[in-house]
Amino acid sequence: MLEKNSKLKKKTTKKIVMKAPAVLRADCFRVLDENNRPNEKVEPKLSKEMLIRMYRNMMATRLFDERGMLLQRQGRIGFYVPSFGQEAIQIGTAAALKNSDWIFPSYREPGVFLSRGAGLFEMLCNLWGNQSDVCKGRQMPVHYSFSDLKLFSVSSPIATQVIQAVGASLASKIRNEKDIAITYFGDGGTSENDFHTGLTFAGAMKTPTVFICTNNGFAISVPTQKQTGAQRMVDKAIGYGMPGIAVDGNDVLAVYSATQEAADRARRGEGPTLIECVTLRMGPHSSSDDPTRYRDAQVFEAWAKRDPIQRFRQYLERKKLWDEKKQEDLEKELKATLAEAVEKAEKEPPPQLDTLFEDVYAELTPQLVRQKEDLLAEQELRGKFENTSEAFPL
Amino acid sequence: MANLTLVQAVRDALMTEMALDPRVVLMGEDVGLNGGVFRATEGLQKEFGEERVMDTPLAESGIIGLALGMSVNGMRPVPEIQFMDFIYPAFDQIVSEVAKLRYRSGGGFKCPMVIRTPYGGGIKGGHYHSQSAEAYFAHTAGLKVVIPSNPYDAKGLLIASIRDEDPVLFMEPKRLYRSVKGEVPEEAYTVDIGKAQVVRPGKDVTLIAWGAMVPVCLKAAELCEPRGADCEVIDLRTLVPLDEETILESVRKTGRVVIVHEAQKTCGFGAEISALISEQAILSLEAPIVRVTGLDTPFPYTLEHIYLPDPERVALAVGKVTRF
Ligand SMILES: Cc1ncc(C[n+]2csc(CCOP(=O)(O)OP(=O)(O)O)c2C)c(N)n1
Numbered sequence: 253m254l255e256k257n258s259k260l261k262k263k264t265t266k267k268i269v270m271k272a273p274a275v276l277r278a279d280c281f282r283v284l285d286e287n288n289r290p291n292e293k294v295e296p297k298l299s300k301e302m303l304i305r306m307y308r309n310m311m312a313t314r315l316f317d318e319r320g321m322l323l324q325r326q327g328r329i330g331f332y333v334p335s336f337g338q339e340a341i342q343i344g345t346a347a348a349l350k351n352s353d354w355i356f357p358s359y360r361e362p363g364v365f366l367s368r369g370a371g372l373f374e375m376l377c378n379l380w381g382n383q384s385d386v387c388k389g390r391q392m393p394v395h396y397s398f399s400d401l402k403l404f405s406v407s408s409p410i411a412t413q414v415i416q417a418v419g420a421s422l423a424s425k426i427r428n429e430k431d432i433a434i435t436y437f438g439d440g441g442t443s444e445n446d447f448h449t450g451l452t453f454a455g456a457m458k459t460p461t462v463f464i465c466t467n468n469g470f471a472i473s474v475p476t477q478k479q480t481g482a483q484r485m486v487d488k489a490i491g492y493g494m495p496g497i498a499v500d501g502n503d504v505l506a507v508y509s510a511t512q513e514a515a516d517r518a519r520r521g522e523g524p525t526l527i528e529c530v531t532l533r534m535g536p537h538s539s540s541d542d543p544t545r546y547r548d549a550q551v552f553e554a555w556a557k558r559d560p561i562q563r564f565r566q567y568l569e570r571k572k573l574w575d576e577k578k579q580e581d582l583e584k585e586l587k588a589t590l591a592e593a594v595e596k597a598e599k600e601p602p603p604q605l606d607t608l609f610e611d612v613y614a615e616l617t618p619q620l621v622r623q624k625e626d627l628l629a630e631q632e633l634r635g636k637f638e639n640t641s642e643a644f645p646l
Numbered sequence: 647m648a649n650l651t652l653v654q655a656v657r658d659a660l661m662t663e664m665a666l667d668p669r670v671v672l673m674g675e676d677v678g679l680n681g682g683v684f685r686a687t688e689g690l691q692k693e694f695g696e697e698r699v700m701d702t703p704l705a706e707s708g709i710i711g712l713a714l715g716m717s718v719n720g721m722r723p724v725p726e727i728q729f730m731d732f733i734y735p736a737f738d739q740i741v742s743e744v745a746k747l748r749y750r751s752g753g754g755f756k757c758p759m760v761i762r763t764p765y766g767g768g769i770k771g772g773h774y775h776s777q778s779a780e781a782y783f784a785h786t787a788g789l790k791v792v793i794p795s796n797p798y799d800a801k802g803l804l805i806a807s808i809r810d811e812d813p814v815l816f817m818e819p820k821r822l823y824r825s826v827k828g829e830v831p832e833e834a835y836t837v838d839i840g841k842a843q844v845v846r847p848g849k850d851v852t853l854i855a856w857g858a859m860v861p862v863c864l865k866a867a868e869l870c871e872p873r874g875a876d877c878e879v880i881d882l883r884t885l886v887p888l889d890e891e892t893i894l895e896s897v898r899k900t901g902r903v904v905i906v907h908e909a910q911k912t913c914g915f916g917a918e919i920s921a922l923i924s925e926q927a928i929l930s931l932e933a934p935i936v937r938v939t940g941l942d943t944p945f946p947y948t949l950e951h952i953y954l955p956d957p958e959r960v961a962l963a964v965g966k967v968t969r970f
Pocket residue numbers: 360408409410437438439440441442468470471472533537675704706728732735
């Protein structure tokens with residue numbers, strides 16, 4: 253029996269094609285069909301203003317990413333991580349939240365930051381790591397942090413935020429507040445310990461947490477099929493004792509509805525939910541990555557036809573809420589605001605030398621006081637420090 | 647002989663040893679099809695197949711735990727941790743398991759493996775792509791810690807590490823991956839673990855460094871020459887086990903010491919060297935030992951060139967110990 257099983261296993265593993273699927277998995281919840289017509293039975297009833305705001309945020313995210321990549325290519329910033337193709341996931345989830353809810357993002361969610369109201373200028377300053385960067389030039393670009401907006405500081409180490417979001421939502425629960433926490437991570441993130449402990453704790457403690465797994469087909473070069481033996485990320489939910497749903501990640505209305513329902517459940521005290529948003533990463537992993545080394549061109553083409561912004565636009569046009577003129581006006585307006593903010597951010601000087609010592613602790617330790625004095629004395633002596641940094645090789 | 651960069655020498659060592667020893671297997675994130683994010687394993691999966699060069703799921707504790715299991719069952723794993731900053735999820739597997747297995751089993755089990763990981767700053771990586779975390783691991787009995795600073799040593803030390811019967815943490819200075827080139831023999835050869843090298847002889851001051859700080863010290867020595875100080879530069883190459891004799895011999899000659907490392911000062915490995923010298927050669931000292939190190943802060947992004955020791959800062963320290 254055992255032997256038979258292992259043979260069987262061998263066969264099935266061989267059959268798995270190690271590339272992202274070209275079509276959307278059939279099990280995904282969707283509102284829009286492939287012709288971008290809504291299924292009226294599940295279509296969320298959203299106001300005209302809300303629909304347009306969502307579209308606007310999706311466009312703002314796309315333009316921000318395009319600009320970020322361009323600035324990197326022009327050598328004006330050191331590094332960028334685009335979220336091309338993932339706008340529906342970011343904007344759909346964010347639209348279902350209240351401003352008092354906690355957000356624990358990964359590095360690929362600029363649209364969530366924009367939706368919550370993070371300032372363009374502040375976000376751009378983070379790309380330069382200049383003196384007006386809220387992180388004071390300590391992290392790489394795209395590691396935003398907005399404590400006043402409950403947008404938690406982005407960390408590079410994968411999936412650490414998953415269990416932290418559980419903790420934040422538990423605190424709300426203990427205080428009988430109705431705020432929930434939402435956290436974002438990739439398909440790769442589901443392999444890290446912090447994903448497993450996060451969902452284990454949330455399931456055991458019934459915390460008001462919404463887990464958004466952006467399954468974009470890749471963790472840098474590693475396809476999702478090599479990340480797990482599970483056929484679907486959403487299948488993991490059952491093992492942790494929570495409901496899960498897979499949605500079309502390129503359908504903003506489906507993402508919105510699923511998140512809304514999960515958030516409602518959490519607010520009602522019914523515990524956490526895992527939402528798997530199925531999509532394909534349309535850009536490189538980061539500005540240092542070359543996806544042609546590992547990505548199948550045909551699969552990419554197939555998903556390019558499912559662009560979440562184009563699909564949502566068609567939906568709005570059929571409702572007579574959008575047209576070419578409105579599009580032109582919006583692009584013009586967004587580009588102008590962006591250009592203005594870029595110009596302003598780029599002029600900001602780097603952080604002052606003494607900021608290096610701030611925020612390590614609430615107050616400087618005696619050692620830091622001495623090191624700061626030494627460094628200031630060295631600056632006196634040397635005048636200026638030669639910048640010997642080399643470009644980020646990844 | 648081939649003229650290789652440091653990262654090419656690493657790849658060459660893996661290639662050479664994999665061809666000689668069928669027990670050697672590589673595993674890690676993006677090491678297979680993509681050839682590693684720094685291309686250290688470029689083409690190796692094609693050459694040796696998917697069972698010997700494995701793309702793993704994204705979990706460092708998994709990568710090291712897996713390697714341990716494979717090692718006790720007769721393989722010779724060379725797991726890669728993509729950046730040293732991401733080694734912490736595997737800290738438990740390394741510190742509690744890998745390092746202690748031989749001891750806790752009374753010598754019944756051993757788990758030789760080489761944990762390769764790029765480390766260090768100077769490439770605009772911010773605090774999660776720049777750390778130099780050798781001190782945590784040098785503080786762990788049962789683990790060897792090896793850090794090359796040039797292509798020749800990289801190949802020879804990596805092969806020696808793979809052949810070693812103990813687990814080795816092999817830290818690769820990523821800032822030097824492509825910025826240094828050197829002659830590397832095509833065949834397999836080893837450079838002894840536990841042997842430092844005097845890379846520049848001198849009589850006035852001893853500069854002690856490893857990895858990416860070695861070229862910084864060599865440049866500092868050049869700056870010091872016209873200022874009247876003849877510096878000896880020691881490349882430790884291995885932190886554990888430490889080559890005490892090479893250090894002490896140099897100190898007995900010069901009487902003046904500057905230790906340079908990227909990691910923060912407090913509890914950095916420089917403190918260990920300083921203690922060693924105080925314990926064994928205090929009467930040879932003509933001046934207090936000076937450490938030039940990173941600050942006691944997390945690694946910054948924009949101002950990393952100020953955080954990191956550079957040749958001028960080392961030269962200033964040399965001035966301090968010579969004027970004492
Ligand atoms: C703990 C840790 N290990 C490795 C890395 C290097 N790394 C950065 S992103 C990434 C892949 C992440 O893939 P996924 O979670 O699917 O998210 P995506 O990048 O697709 O959004 C890896 C391996 C890291 N940042 N943190």
